[in-house]
Amino acid sequence: xxxxxxxxxxxxxxxxxxxxxxxxxxxxxxxxxxxxxxxxxxxxxxxxxxxxxxxxxxxxxxxxxxxxxxxxxxxxxxxxxxxxxxxxxxxxxxxxxxxxxxxxxxxxxxxxxxxxxxxxxxxxxxxxxxxxxxxxxxxxxxxxxxxxxxxxxxxxxxxxxxxxxxxxxxxxxxxxxxxxxxxxxxxxxxxxxxxxxxxxxxxxxxxxxxxxxxxxxxxxxxxxxxxxxxxxxxxxxxxxxxxxxxxxxxxxxxxxxxxxxxxxxxxxxxxxxxxxxxxxxxxxxxxxxxxxxxxxxx
Ligand SMILES: N[C@@H](CCC(=O)N[C@@H](CS)C(=O)NCC(=O)O)C(=O)O
Numbered sequence: 001x002x003x004x005x006x007x008x009x010x011x012x013x014x015x016x017x018x019x020x021x022x023x024x025x026x027x028x029x030x031x032x033x034x035x036x037x038x039x040x041x042x043x044x045x046x047x048x049x050x051x052x053x054x055x056x057x058x059x060x061x062x063x064x065x066x067x068x069x070x071x072x073x074x075x076x077x078x079x080x081x082x083x084x085x086x087x088x089x090x091x092x093x094x095x096x097x098x099x100x101x102x103x104x105x106x107x108x109x110x111x112x113x114x115x116x117x118x119x120x121x122x123x124x125x126x127x128x129x130x131x132x133x134x135x136x137x138x139x140x141x142x143x144x145x146x147x148x149x150x151x152x153x154x155x156x157x158x159x160x161x162x163x164x165x166x167x168x169x170x171x172x173x174x175x176x177x178x179x180x181x182x183x184x185x186x187x188x189x190x191x192x193x194x195x196x197x198x199x200x201x202x203x204x205x206x207x208x209x210x211x212x213x214x215x216x217x218x219x220x221x222x223x224x225x226x227x228x229x230x231x232x233x234x235x236x237x238x239x240x241x242x243x244x245x246x247x248x249x250x251x252x253x254x255x256x257x258x259x260x261x262x263x264x265x266x267x268x269x270x271x272x273x274x275x276x277x278x279x280x281x282x283x284x285x286x287x288x289x290x291x292x293x294x295x296x297x298x
Pocket of ligand 1: 115116117118139140141143157159160170171172174206
C-alpha cells in the first residue's frame, strides 16, 4: 500500500506534526500486521482473486496546501486565533469578529452536539450578521439532567436561549427578531416592515413550518407511506420554486441571504440526511428540484 504520510518536512501547523510522527501507534501496528496475515492467507487461498487498492487519501502536505488555499479565499488566518477569526466550528466558545471582548452583548446557549436545528438558526444568524457572542453548551435531556445554573434561568429547559445584555430570551423566532431589531447596524437580514418583500419573507417563514410538518409527517409515520411521500414532495416542489422565484435565486429573496434561508437551511439539511438514512430516499441530486441541488445547500 502506498504511504500517504509525509514525514520529511516538519509541519509548521500546531498539532499537525504530532500526527506526522513516523512511529505508528500500537493499535495501527496491530491492525496492519493483522491485515498482512489476512492478505497472506487470502493470497494462499486464491492467488487470482487478490485485489490490491491504492490509498487515495490526500497527503498531509496536500491537506496543508488546501487549508492555505481556503485561508486566502476567506482572507483569514485560521491559525492565528481559530475561535475568534476563522469560520465558526462546533468547538468555538467565543466569536468576536475582530471586536474587543468587552463589546460582547450576546451569550448563546446551544446544545453540545449541534443537533438542534433551532439553535442552528440562531447560530447562523449571529455568524451572518457578525454579532460578537459567547457560547455555553448545554446537554440535551437525552444525555441527563441539565445544569442547575441553566435550569434556574430557563425552567422549561428548552434550547436555544440567548442572554442579551443580561436579559434571558427563549424561542428561536423571538430571538431572531430581537437580534434584527437590536443590531440594525449589522447586515439586516429581513426586508423593511411594510414592504411587499417583507410580506413575502413572512409567508416563506410559514412555508418552512409546512415543510417541517410534511417532512416529519412522512419520516415518523409508517402508515400511508406513499401518501405522506407525495405530500412531502409537493411541498418540496413549492420550496424549490420559491428559491428560484426572484431572479433565479440562489437565495429565497434573490441575490442576498436572508432570515428565510437561515430558517430553512437547518431543516432542509436534516431532512435530506434523515430521509436518506431512514427511507432510502435522496432529496438532492434527483434533478427534479434544481434549487435544492444547489451547492449552496450543502
Ligand atoms: N419552539 C422552540 C423549539 C425549540 C426545541 O424544540 N428545542 C429542543 C431541541 S431541538 C429542546 O431544547 N429540547 C429539550 C432537550 O431535548 O433538551 C424554538 O423555536 O426555540
